[in-house]
Amino acid sequence: MNKEDGGVNAVAVEALTKVYGGKPVVDGVSFTVREGEFFGILGPNGAGKTTTLEMMEGLRKADGGSVSLLGASPHPRNTSLLPRIGVQLQSSAFFERLTAKEQLVTFGALYGVEADRVDDVLALVGLTEEAHTREDKLSGGQRQRLSIACALVHDPELLFLDEPTASLDPQARRNLWDVLRGIKDRGKTIVYTTHYIEEAERLCDRIAILDHGQVIAMDTPDALVRDLDTRVSMDLPQGVLSLDEVRSLPDVQDVREEGSKICFTATDTNAVMHVLSERGDAGHLQTRTASLEDVFLELTGREYRS
Ligand SMILES: Nc1ncnc2c1ncn2[C@@H]1O[C@H](COP(=O)(O)OP(=O)(O)OP(=O)(O)O)[C@@H](O)[C@H]1O
Ligand SMILES: [Mg+2]
Known part of the structure; x- marks a missing residue:
């Protein structure tokens, strides 16, 4: 793992590029994320957040540049990395007809997770009462939390979340902020995307602002605002x-x-x-x-x- 600024990098992205239809939608993106850091990728719709994240997760092939997760390359599929990373996709897919708890047990089984752990994760995301509710009967916000629970069930050290708070009501968003802060407090590294400016400002240690596939600013929220020579x-x-x-x-x-x-x-x-x-x-x-x-x-x- 490479070191920078005295910390250990959990993620290093270098000149990452993706081209669709001859147009670069991710255009030379570079950044590092330190271990234990809460790193936000903020940008409007279509900025290239999901494409960037999915190349980092090893789910999409980059057209240029490199990604290193915990010192290894995620693409082509790197099975030794899988137990160490957790991935929540923008549109989550669940196994059909299973309850919230059964979903987690099934995901967990892929990683050899103990059954006790499933109850802990349900509690962590505030779904204990919905444990026996079928996934298709959950509300949108509850499904969102279940998808985060699925990404967390094997206790990964590095977590990728794609707009985990989108379409939640204000109360559910705040509850989820607490969940995310709790995960960070347990020493995990979080890379997450959002289009909510105020939320990124509150949650993240550092933010990369992405626009038209390029990082147009990157720093701590305070420093980004402080450096602004604005009236x-x-x-x-x-x-x-x-x-x-x-x-x-x-x-x-x-x-x-x-x-x-x-x-x-x-x-x-x-x-x-x-x-x-x-x-x-x-x-x-x-x-x-x-x-x-x-x-x-x-x-x-x-x-x-x-
Ligand atoms: N599979 C694909 N084929 C062609 N174009 C794509 C594909 N995936 C993404 N794009 C295009 O790449 C651009 C970036 O998309 P991306 O999904 O990464 O944006 P985003 O920042 O995640 O947006 P949102 O906030 O809406 O989720 C968009 O213009 C989109 O249309
Ligand atoms: Mg997206």
């Missing part, structure tokens, strides 16, 4: 200052009325605050700090549409 969005309720007064504030741009507010941007929040405090109006100022959406906008010139 801070601010607003004041109407009636506090006139439009002209707002325009005369230091380093203010993009002044406009939006409903009951006057909105503007500035680079130096403190200078604006200073002037407003002297007038006794500072309490009215609302600021919105930069987010990963701003990173995307800055890099691509267009809004992020998940």
